[in-house]
Amino acid sequence: MRRPVGHASGRAGSSVVFGTPRWYARGVEPLKVLDLPALARVPAVAARLSAPAGPARPTLLTCAETSVLSLPGRYCVVYIVVSEGRAALVDVGSTEDIPLIERGLQHLGLTSDDVAMVVATHLHFDHVMGLDDAARSFGAPLRLGSRSRVAVETGTPIAWPRRLGFLRAIPGWVMQGAPVLSKSDRARGLAFGFPWGHNRFLSPLGPALQHMQPLPGLPGWIVIDTPGHSSDSICLHHGQSGILVAGDSVRNFRGGEWNPLLDDNRAYDATRKLLMSLPIRAVGPGHGPVLVGEGVLKSLPAVGFFGGRRRAEAL
Numbered sequence: 001m002r003r004p005v006g007h008a009s010g011r012a013g014s015s016v017v018f019g020t021p022r023w024y025a026r027g028v029e030p031l032k033v034l035d036l037p038a039l040a041r042v043p044a045v046a047a048r049l050s051a052p053a054g055p056a057r058p059t060l061l062t063c064a065e066t067s068v069l070s071l072p073g074r075y076c077v078v079y080i081v082v083s084e085g086r087a088a089l090v091d092v093g094s095t096e097d098i099p100l101i102e103r104g105l106q107h108l109g110l111t112s113d114d115v116a117m118v119v120a121t122h123l124h125f126d127h128v129m130g131l132d133d134a135a136r137s138f139g140a141p142l143r144l145g146s147r148s149r150v151a152v153e154t155g156t157p158i159a160w161p162r163r164l165g166f167l168r169a170i171p172g173w174v175m176q177g178a179p180v181l182s183k184s185d186r187a188r189g190l191a192f193g194f195p196w197g198h199n200r201f202l203s204p205l206g207p208a209l210q211h212m213q214p215l216p217g218l219p220g221w222i223v224i225d226t227p228g229h230s231s232d233s234i235c236l237h238h239g240q241s242g243i244l245v246a247g248d249s250v251r252n253f254r255g256g257e258w259n260p261l262l263d264d265n266r267a268y269d270a271t272r273k274l275l276m277s278l279p280i281r282a283v284g285p286g287h288g289p290v291l292v293g294e295g296v297l298k299s300l301p302a303v304g305f306f307g308g309r310r311r312a313e314a315l
């Protein structure tokens with residue numbers, strides 16, 4: 001079994017300070033990594049048994065300028081990104097994740113008044129079924145990447161894998177814990193993130209988040225268009241701390257891997273090349289535990305349908 005790349009922490013509840021001489025030499029603050037078992041959900045048996053990296057765990061990444069709290073949501077990892085006392089909630093897959101987010105905000109000493117926006121990294125159901133309810137609960141606008149925004153404005157679902165391509169998602173769903181759609185998600189969530197859905201959010205939509213532009217209100221964070229897994233995927237990057245909130249551009253079911261579920265291979269090659277050119281020492285994947293290690297993306301393998309690893313092609 002492959003060990004996670006510099007997993008967040010060896011002991012539950014422990015804190016480690018991560019950094020390297022090269023980063024310190026540039027005057028970059030150390031990155032603190034803290035496991036927070038008090039915010040853990042009980043992981044599903046399917047995830048414990050099938051995902052070599054284990055289920056997602058709540059982890060707090062902090063450095064001088066920012067902090068990021070990962071919370072294991074029902075269908076994906078939810079992130080609370082904080083900068084100068086303002087927070088962005090990133091990916092809310094289920095309305096059932098909202099109480100966990102409230103606990104996460106409380107842990108960070110924040111309230112719903114501090115939530116500046118709710119962001120979707122892409123319009124796949126496992127990342128957005130709870131988005132509208134979260135935006136309304138926290139009184140914050142929805143902010144989407146430019147391609148997601150166009151899809152919502154025009155009521156056009158984003159492209160999905162053709163024919164039986166979606167079957168490739170089944171192993172990942174098992175490693176996520178094989179979650180059954182909750183009653184509340186069946187009631188409202190089915191309108192969001194599915195091939196038949198028009199994503200008619202009731203919450204106010206803020207202006208589109210633009211490629212390589214700052215994330216408004218959260219100093220130090222920028223938005224990066226990262227098509228490949230889906231045409232509308234975005235990541236959030238904080239250059240000073242080296243943290244990437246990756247959505248499904250990276251996942252960690254097997255110790256950290258490039259996502260094999262793609263809608264455009266060529267676009268994904270360009271995305272990988274772009275991401276690997278950035279200063280990154282911690283990655284918040286869309287699924288699975290946080291990955292930590294300087295240059296962590298450069299060591300990620302690609303995986304095949306049955307989970308076999310192969311070296312990512314040279315770019």
Ligand SMILES: [Fe+2]
Nearest residue numbers: 076126248286
């Ligand atoms: Fe996902």
